Structure formats: C-alpha cells, structure tokens
Amino acid sequence: xxxxxxxxxxxxASVGDRVxxxxxxxxxxxxxxxxxxxxxxxxxxxxxxxxxxxxxGVPSRFxxxxxxxxxxxxxxxxxxxDFATYYCQQYNSYPGTFGQGTKLEIK
Amino acid sequence: QVQLQQWGAGLLKPSETLSLTCAVYGGSxxxxxWSWIRQPPGKGLEWIGEINHSGSTNxxxxxxxxxxxxxxxxKNQFSLKLSSVTAADTAVYYCARGGVDTAVVTSRYxxxxxxxxxxxxxx
Numbered sequence: 001x002x003x004x005x006x007x008x009x010x011x012x013a014s015v016g017d018r019v020x021x022x023x024x025x026x027x028x029x030x031x032x033x034x035x036x037x038x039x040x041x042x043x044x045x046x047x048x049x050x051x052x053x054x055x056x057g058v059p060s061r062f063x064x065x066x067x068x069x070x071x072x073x074x075x076x077x078x079x080x081x082d083f084a085t086y087y088c089q090q091y092n093s094y095p096g097t098f099g100q101g102t103k104l105e106i107k
Numbered sequence: 108q109v110q111l112q113q114w115g116a117g118l119l120k121p122s123e124t125l126s127l128t129c130a131v132y133g134g135s136x137x138x139x140x141w142s143w144i145r146q147p148p149g150k151g152l153e154w155i156g157e158i159n160h161s162g163s164t165n166x167x168x169x170x171x172x173x174x175x176x177x178x179x180x181x182k183n184q185f186s187l188k189l190s191s192v193t194a195a196d197t198a199v200y201y202c203a204r205g206g207v208d209t210a211v212v213t214s215r216y217x218x219x220x221x222x223x224x225x226x227x228x229x230x
Contacts, residue, residue, distance in 0.1 A: 032209070034216035043201055043220035044152065050208055055218065087152060089216060095167040096214040098152040 002026050002090050006099035012107040013078055021073045021102045023088035028068045032092040035064055035073045038101075039084045047086075048073065078104075109134035111221035113202045115187075119228045125189040129202030129221055136160055136183040140205035140215055143176065143187045145198040146223075153198075157205060157215065158185050165214070192228045199223040 003026035013019050023033065031051035036044035046055045048064035051071055061076040075082055083106050088099040115127030129141070137160040146152050156166035158176045166174050175188040189196060201223045205215030 032213050034206075036217075043203075043223055044217070045220075046206070046216065046218045049206055049216045049218070053208065089152075091209065091214040091216050093212075094165055094214045095169075096154045096216075098154075100151050 001095060001097050002029060002093060004088055004090055004097055004099040006086075006088055006102050008102060009100065010103045010105060012105045014107045015078050015080060017078045017107075019075045019078055019104065021086055021088075021104075023066075023071045023073070023099050025069045025071075025090055025092075029090045029092035031067045032090060033064070033066070033071045034089045034091065035062075036087045036089065037082075037084045038087065044087060075104075109204070109219055111202050111204065111219060113200075113221040113224055115200075115224055115226070117225055117227060119192050119226065121193050121228060121230055122191055123228075125192050125196065125200075125226055125228075126186065127200055127202070127224055127226075128184055128186045131183045131185075131204075136180065139207065141178070141185045142203045142205055142215065142217060144201045144203055144217065144220075145196075146201070147195075147198045154214075155187065155189075155200075192226075194228050197226065197228050199225050 005024045033051045035048040038044040052064045110132045113129040140157045142157040143155040158164045173190045178185045202221040203217040204219040206218040
C-alpha cells in the first residue's frame with residue numbers, strides 16, 4: 001500500500017494566518033490526491049481533488065498543489081470555521097489510503 | 108440534493124457479523140462507485156471497499172477475507188457485511204460516493220459522505 005505522511009500532526013494558528021499542510025507519498029502518485037476537512041462528530045468533507053481542483057462550494061481560500069510525491073494544502077487566511085482536522089488521500093492505486101491527519105488548532 | 112442515509116446495528120459481540128446499509132436519495136445511482144470507509148475512535152480513515160450498480164467490487168486486501176459489499180439497484184442501496192468482528196473493528200463506519208474525475212487505472216476520492224454509524228464490538 002502507498003503510505004501518506006502528513007506534517008505537521010498539529011498546527012496552532014490565528015484567524016487571518018496563512019497555513020500550509022504537507023503530505024508526502026511513499027511513491028509517485030502523479031496528481032491523484034484529495035484533501036478533506038473533518039470536524040468533531042462529523043463526516044469528512046471534500047475540499048480538493050486531483051491535487052489542485054477545488055470542489056464546488058469550497059471557499060477559494062483553500063488551495064492545493066504538488067505532484068509526484070509531495071503535496072500541500074494551503075489556507076490563505078484562516079477563518080474561525082477552518083479549525084478542524086485535515087486529511088490527505090491518495091487514489092493513484094488500490095487501496096486508496098489516507099494520511100494520519102493534521103489538527104488545526106486556535107492559537 | 109443527493110443524500111446518503113445509513114443504518115445498522117451499533118453494538119456487536121466478538122465473532123458476530125457487522126451489517127450496515129446505505130441508501131442513496133435524490134441523484135443518480137448507476138453513474139458512480141459507492142464505498143465504505145471506517146474510522147476508529149480518535150484515529151484516521153481506512154477505505155474498506157466499493158461497489159458499482161452492476162455489482163463490480165474492489166476490496167481493501169487487509170479486510171478482503173471478511174468483507175462483502177452488495178448492491179440493490181431497485182432500492183438504490185448498497186450494504187456492507189464484515190464477519191468475525193473483534194474489538195479492533197470498533198469504529199465509525201461511513202458510506203461514501205466515489206468521485207468521477209479519475210482515470211481507469213486509479214481508485215477514487217470521495218465527494219459525498221453519509222453521517223456515519225458508530226459500531227462498537229464488546230463482549
């Protein structure tokens with residue numbers, strides 16, 4: 001299976017900050033990466049697919065980039081609603097696998 | 108507005124079979140693959156398997172020997188059975204829709220999720 005490693009595991013930031021989360025794949029996965037936001041007690045919500053495509057209805061402050069083995073999710077200006085846990089997922093091959101998550105906390 | 112509604116038993120004893128069903132309301136059923144994903148309490152996400160309207164399935168090799176996913180196209184529903192459960196199978200189980208912006212050789216991302224069902228395995 002392809003391993004997805006996210007960093008950092010936790011990040012503390014303030015409203016208005018720019019935040020970047022990194023995801024590294026154990027082998028090249030082209031651009032077949034998705035990013036999700038999950039709040040406590042809720043299902044994950046798709047933010048980004050194919051590394052940089054913004055899902056419909058997701059605010060434009062979210063962006064994704066990368067290809068091959070290194071990918072980033074950037075939130076350009078944090079809003080109060082953005083404090084949550086974020087997961088990357090590779091879908092280059094079966095089984096699709098997720099990163100361990102990055103918890104975004106209020107500083 | 109497409110919605111996924113899921114249900115099933117929430118408390119099982121070791122060695123029993125987990126059974127969950129997910130119904131799709133308000134959209135196309137036949138155009139997508141439909142997945143089950145689980146999340147142990149406080150932990151990350153694990154894809155279990157998927158099915159399409161014609162019954163074509165793919166399973167996670169780590170669970171394949173215990174998993175069966177089936178489909179009922181007359182009701183726009185798909186179901187998960189996981190046999191011989193243990194405490195390690197305690198998790199929130201989600202049904203989800205596979206995204207379509209993929210390639211023939213890739214697996215899928217998930218653009219629509221059910222609310223999740225907590226399944227606890229305890230003697």
